[in-house]
Amino acid sequence: MSPTEKSIGQAKGQGRSLRQPASKVRSALAITRTPSGTAHGDPFNRFSKRYLLAFQNYLLHPEEVFLQLAYELGRQAVAEGIGLLNLFRIHITAAERACSNDSEKLAAAGRFFMEALSPFEATHRGFRETNDKLAELNATLAKRNNELGAINFALKQEIEERKRTENALRQSKEHYRVLFNDARVMQDNLRHLSNRVLHVQEDERKRISRELHDEVGQALTAVNVHLTMARKAPETAHRQIGDAQKLLEQTMDSVHRFARELRPAMLDDLGLGAALRSYIKAFSERTRLPVRFDAVSIIEELGSDEKMVLYRVVQEGLTNVARHANATEASVTIRATRVAMRLELTDDGKAFSLEPKDGPPVQADQKRLGLLGMQERVRLVNGTLHIDSREGKGTTLRVDLPLPRQSA
Numbered sequence: 001m002s003p004t005e006k007s008i009g010q011a012k013g014q015g016r017s018l019r020q021p022a023s024k025v026r027s028a029l030a031i032t033r034t035p036s037g038t039a040h041g042d043p044f045n046r047f048s049k050r051y052l053l054a055f056q057n058y059l060l061h062p063e064e065v066f067l068q069l070a071y072e073l074g075r076q077a078v079a080e081g082i083g084l085l086n087l088f089r090i091h092i093t094a095a096e097r098a099c100s101n102d103s104e105k106l107a108a109a110g111r112f113f114m115e116a117l118s119p120f121e122a123t124h125r126g127f128r129e130t131n132d133k134l135a136e137l138n139a140t141l142a143k144r145n146n147e148l149g150a151i152n153f154a155l156k157q158e159i160e161e162r163k164r165t166e167n168a169l170r171q172s173k174e175h176y177r178v179l180f181n182d183a184r185v186m187q188d189n190l191r192h193l194s195n196r197v198l199h200v201q202e203d204e205r206k207r208i209s210r211e212l213h214d215e216v217g218q219a220l221t222a223v224n225v226h227l228t229m230a231r232k233a234p235e236t237a238h239r240q241i242g243d244a245q246k247l248l249e250q251t252m253d254s255v256h257r258f259a260r261e262l263r264p265a266m267l268d269d270l271g272l273g274a275a276l277r278s279y280i281k282a283f284s285e286r287t288r289l290p291v292r293f294d295a296v297s298i299i300e301e302l303g304s305d306e307k308m309v310l311y312r313v314v315q316e317g318l319t320n321v322a323r324h325a326n327a328t329e330a331s332v333t334i335r336a337t338r339v340a341m342r343l344e345l346t347d348d349g350k351a352f353s354l355e356p357k358d359g360p361p362v363q364a365d366q367k368r369l370g371l372l373g374m375q376e377r378v379r380l381v382n383g384t385l386h387i388d389s390r391e392g393k394g395t396t397l398r399v400d401l402p403l404p405r406q407s408a
Contacts, residue, residue, distance in 0.1 A: 043080050047073075051087075052094045055112055059098055062108050070115035078119050087116065189372065196372075208258060219251040257282070264311065271300045272307040276314055280332060287322045295334035301404035302341065309377045310334070310343055310399070313385075316374050317345040317397050325349025325395065340400035351389040374399075 051073055058066040077087050091113045099105040223244045230240035267275040273295050280293045299310070314332055321327050327349030334343050371387065378385045378399055389395040 044082060044086065047077065047080060047082055048090050048093070050076075051090050051116075052097070055091075055094045055109070056098050058112050059105050059108055067112065067115050070112045071118050074116040074119035077116070078123050084117075084120055087120075088113075091116070190376075192372075215254045216251050219247045219254075223247045223251075267307060267311055268304075272302065272310060273297070273299060275311060276332065279311075279315065280318070283318055283322075289322060289327065290329050291318065292329075292331040294332075296336055298336050298404065299334050299341065302401070303381075303404075306341075306381050306383075306401050309381050309383070309401070312377055313343060313374050313397070313399055314345060316371075320371070321345075321347045321349060321395075324352070327394065336403065337400075339403070341403055343397075343399040343401075345397040346394060348394040351391045351393070351395055353389070 054066065054069040054073060058069070074087070076082075082090075091109070095106070095109045095113075099109055226240040226244040226247070230237035230244075233240075264275045264279065266278055276295065277293055280291050283289070284291050299307070302310070318330065318332075321330050325347050327347035330345065330347040332343070332345050334341070336342070374397075375385045378401070381401060383399055383401040386398045386400075387395065388398070
């Protein structure tokens with residue numbers, strides 16, 4: 001309890017009896033009302049007169065009912081905007097007029113004034129509580145504003161992140177669409193290649209079977225005949241054995257040729273240069289097509305996969321030249337550039353047309369299936385294949401492979 005409330009309580013306890021009936025309070029209030037003739041004037045003067053009249057009545061009759069008037073006058077002062085200092089000034093003026101150094105009246109005046117101050121104390125306490133609540137509310141609002149600011153900042157970052165994600169997804173979608181189209185084209189090419197490879201393998205088996213039957217089988221049959229005749233006619237045995245030896249030599253050459261076509265042993269034993277030189281020489285003798293060959297020694301530093309790819313590309317390329325180009329000469333060149341190991345196979349024969357970019361890389365007919373196979377071989381060793389075919393200028397097949405690590 002504040003000091004003012006304690007003083008008010010003491011003043012109320014000194015001369016206060018039981019509360020008077022409400023009718024007597026209303027009668028006492030009527031005594032202090034300003035006459036109608038004096039209604040004009042400012043509120044301060046009217047209040048001063050009412051206060052002086054009630055104060056004088058209390059001094060004459062120090063009863064509880066008149067002490068309640070002090071509390072009512074205090075409430076009126078608060079309601080009419082009469083400040084605490086003005087109320088003190090009014091009380092001092094009334095006390096100077098009515099008390100005249102009388103101690104009992106001065107004590108009564110103190111009780112009356114303390115009762116009049118009660119509404120101010122209550123109002124002040126209400127203001128203080130309200131201010132405390134407002135301060136708490138302001139602190140809560142400030143905290144909430146900070147939280148909202150942090151949420152807004154996080155939301156802004158999330159929006160920006162979502163925009164970046166949407167852009168990335170949009171770009172990724174376009175990128176994957178292109179990849180999907182490329183993959184679909186590649187899948188179609190691979191499916192076509194797989195189907196054709198199966199047919200080619202079967203055709204190759206038939207060819208080898210036929211050649212083994214026609215060449216090796218017939219040669220061995222002839223050898224058997226010569227040996228039989230030599231056994232039956234000893235006088236011609238020497239000639240029959242000589243003919244049989246010749247047939248066996250021819251059969252061995254055929255078997256070696258079959259072995260070279262299936263897997264060139266020279267490639268593993270003597271290297272790519274010697275294997276290509278041997279194959280090109282045999283090819284020229286067999287097809288009567290002159291082929292020039294030139295290669296740098298650095299090709300021997302390539303890996304076994306790269307060597308096999310170059311060998312098969314030359315093999316397939318020269319086969320296509322012999323079958324389809326009607327060329328009079330060809331050349332095979334392998335050299336090292338600054339960024340790649342380059343193979344060039346050229347001929348002066350007929351040109352052929354290529355499909356558009358969104359179709360198969362080359363015409364997918366049976367005669368040119370080997371070009372698609374060469375492209376897949378080169379791709380598997382991280383190389384590139386390019387074909388330039390022009391009418392009247394022949395065809396150039398170019399393969400670029402990564403340089404050996406020692407030379408890169």
